[in-house]
Amino acid sequence: MRELDESRELLYVIRSLEILMTSGIGLEAALHTLAMGGHGIISDDFSSLMKNVQKGRPLENELRRLQKQAKNGGYKRMLNTLLNNVMSDTDIISTLQTQGSREEEIRTEKVKKYIEDLAGLPESLLTFGMLGPIILALVGLFPQLMGDMSAMLGMNMDPVLINMAVGGGLFVTFIGMALVGMKAHFKDPGL
Amino acid sequence: MFGLWILDLYGLAWANWLLLIGLAGIGGAVPPIIERIRRRKIENALPSLLETLSDSIGAGQGFQQAVQGAVTTRDDLIAKLFAQALDESHASSFDSALSRFAVLTRSAQIQRVIHLLNTAIEQDADLKDILFRLSLDYERLNDLMNKRESEMLGRSILILMFICVGLPLLIAFIVGLFAPWSGGFQVTAINNMFALFFCATSMLSAAVGGRMLGRMKDVLWTLPFWGFLAIYLYIVPYYLIGG
Numbered sequence: 001m002r003e004l005d006e007s008r009e010l011l012y013v014i015r016s017l018e019i020l021m022t023s024g025i026g027l028e029a030a031l032h033t034l035a036m037g038g039h040g041i042i043s044d045d046f047s048s049l050m051k052n053v054q055k056g057r058p059l060e061n062e063l064r065r066l067q068k069q070a071k072n073g074g075y076k077r078m079l080n081t082l083l084n085n086v087m088s089d090t091d092i093i094s095t096l097q098t099q100g101s102r103e104e105e106i107r108t109e110k111v112k113k114y115i116e117d118l119a120g121l122p123e124s125l126l127t128f129g130m131l132g133p134i135i136l137a138l139v140g141l142f143p144q145l146m147g148d149m150s151a152m153l154g155m156n157m158d159p160v161l162i163n164m165a166v167g168g169g170l171f172v173t174f175i176g177m178a179l180v181g182m183k184a185h186f187k188d189p190g191l
Numbered sequence: 192m193f194g195l196w197i198l199d200l201y202g203l204a205w206a207n208w209l210l211l212i213g214l215a216g217i218g219g220a221v222p223p224i225i226e227r228i229r230r231r232k233i234e235n236a237l238p239s240l241l242e243t244l245s246d247s248i249g250a251g252q253g254f255q256q257a258v259q260g261a262v263t264t265r266d267d268l269i270a271k272l273f274a275q276a277l278d279e280s281h282a283s284s285f286d287s288a289l290s291r292f293a294v295l296t297r298s299a300q301i302q303r304v305i306h307l308l309n310t311a312i313e314q315d316a317d318l319k320d321i322l323f324r325l326s327l328d329y330e331r332l333n334d335l336m337n338k339r340e341s342e343m344l345g346r347s348i349l350i351l352m353f354i355c356v357g358l359p360l361l362i363a364f365i366v367g368l369f370a371p372w373s374g375g376f377q378v379t380a381i382n383n384m385f386a387l388f389f390c391a392t393s394m395l396s397a398a399v400g401g402r403m404l405g406r407m408k409d410v411l412w413t414l415p416f417w418g419f420l421a422i423y424l425y426i427v428p429y430y431l432i433g434g
Contacts, residue, residue, distance in 0.1 A: 015324075033306075038299070111338065121346065121350065133362045174392060177395060
């Protein structure tokens with residue numbers, strides 16, 4: 001979940017930092033502005049960073065702590081850029097611009113991939129949803145459909161047992177459908 | 192009403208309660224849909240507004256003058272909200288008008304832009320360049336959001352049609368044809384299990400469809416209705432075909 005939240009907010013944060021710093025605001029003030037909210041989990045991270053900095057901890061250490069905590073690769077790279085700027089006064093604006101363009105490309109690709117990946121989802125759900133009930137309906141109705149033949153074939157099963165088998169089978173089918181449907185959540189591009 | 196009676200006959204009276212909850216849920220689902228349509232309309236108009244402002248500033252106007260110019264020349268919702276915000280904050284500062292506008296739009300996207308613009312104005316930054324870059328960024332973002340919406344909407348509807356409508360009807364047809372109640376088949380227990388299964392799967396598929404569109408919370412309201420519809424489309428056709 002954390003990675004999804006980070007990837008959802010990252011591009012906005014990079015663009016905001018870029019604009020704030022182009023406007024002449026220093027790194028710490030820019031982080032403070034973003035820490036005030038509006039950028040989800042990244043605002044929370046920056047807020048904890050600013051609190052610790054105000055307590056006297058060095059900004060470098062706090063950025064390193066956030067880097068360890070971060071799950072998204074792009075977020076880690078952005079924190080590294082900030083860290084490099086603090087330590088060796090690099091050209092942060094051009095680096096942020098490059099990172100922003102890169103993140104934008106990644107986002108576009110993610111959306112395209114999401115659309116492609118979910119192309120077959122309706123059919124997959126229908127296949128699961130249809131095969132299970134058809135087979136299980138046959139299983140459940142088998143003794144009645146066969147009548148006395150089932151006893152002759154030695155297949156006379158307890159109705160309670162059959163109902164349990166049908167119920168269990170339907171539950172497994174439902175779980176299968178839920179697992180197929182999970183793709184829609186876990187591959188979300190975070191728009 | 193006949194269908195509801197059949198559900199009662201099959202011991203599925205709880206499904207009738209699901210219908211009541213579902214109808215109330217549909218009532219609850221309407222405001223978020225209207226709100227979303229309004230918000231997307233505003234967000235889609237944002238890039239062109241930012242570009243207009245950038246052009247006006249490039250032509251030598253101040254930000255406030257550029258905003259007032261854009262408000263008078265445009266006739267869309269975003270311009271109306273901006274005009275309303277400017278009217279309401281005559282006695283206070285232009286910054287508060289911007290903040291009021293952000294609040295009126297109820298859009299996180301616009302609130303972010305206004306927050307950035309406020310900071311840029313405070314810092315005396317190059318607004319022309321910032322506005323132009325923001326307009327490009329948000330145009331690309333809105334294009335992606337619109338693309339996702341248009342591509343996924345069809346699939347989401349397909350899932351609903353397949354799972355909530357097609358599947359119960361198909362199984363009702365098969366079971367009704369091979370094990371009709373009029374032929375003395377004892378299928379009440381199996382029918383009840385299938386009804387529960389279709390209820391659960393249709394709720395699941397509606398939720399999946401909503402997630403695909405990125406509006407799961409709005410769809411949650413309609414889940415009881417889809418659950419009821421699937422039960423109804425299984426039991427009632429079974430009763431009719433099996434009779």
